[in-house]
Amino acid sequence: LTNGEAVWRFVSRLPFTGALAVDQTSALAVSGAPGNWQLQHLDPWTGQCRWTSELLEAPLPGKHPLLTPDVVVVPVGNEGSSGAEAFDRKTGRSLWRHHADLASAASAWLAFDDLVLINDGAGVLMCLEASTGRPLYNHVFAGSSASDTPRRLEPVLRNGALFVPQQQ
16 A cells, blocks of 8 residues: 555456455455356455355346355346345355346345345345345335436445435
8 A cells, every 4th residue: 555566466267357345354356257257255465365156147247246244145147137146255155046036137235234235226125134045125115107216226324224215
């Protein structure tokens, strides 16, 4: 930070997508190409790869891995729909998977504590338990015209209150 010199460099045999999640103890990066996707856990201080796990579906473009204290959740899917794959944060072991029919590809995702929120432009707010993938709730907002759909769907958590952009 003080002089701009590179501290470490990590090279993978597959190109990185730019989907990156970083905290004090972890850097999680998605790499791959169609048919061969990986999630890699790097030590942010040394650059050493702690583990690599294969993704069964393609990661959603523009979505980064979601970090909870014990789980890493990767939004996966295609242009029309999204799902999720979850991994143990310490070992990289696969924990659960939701096929790409969970939400639309334009949905917005947020992780906090042991929860993953998915806000969909179709008027659905879903909350998954990160450790099991079990849906805790699924709130359907009253319908409205497509022109009322918000431009941005990212939920915001501030001071214990959750703000969810929706039609109403």
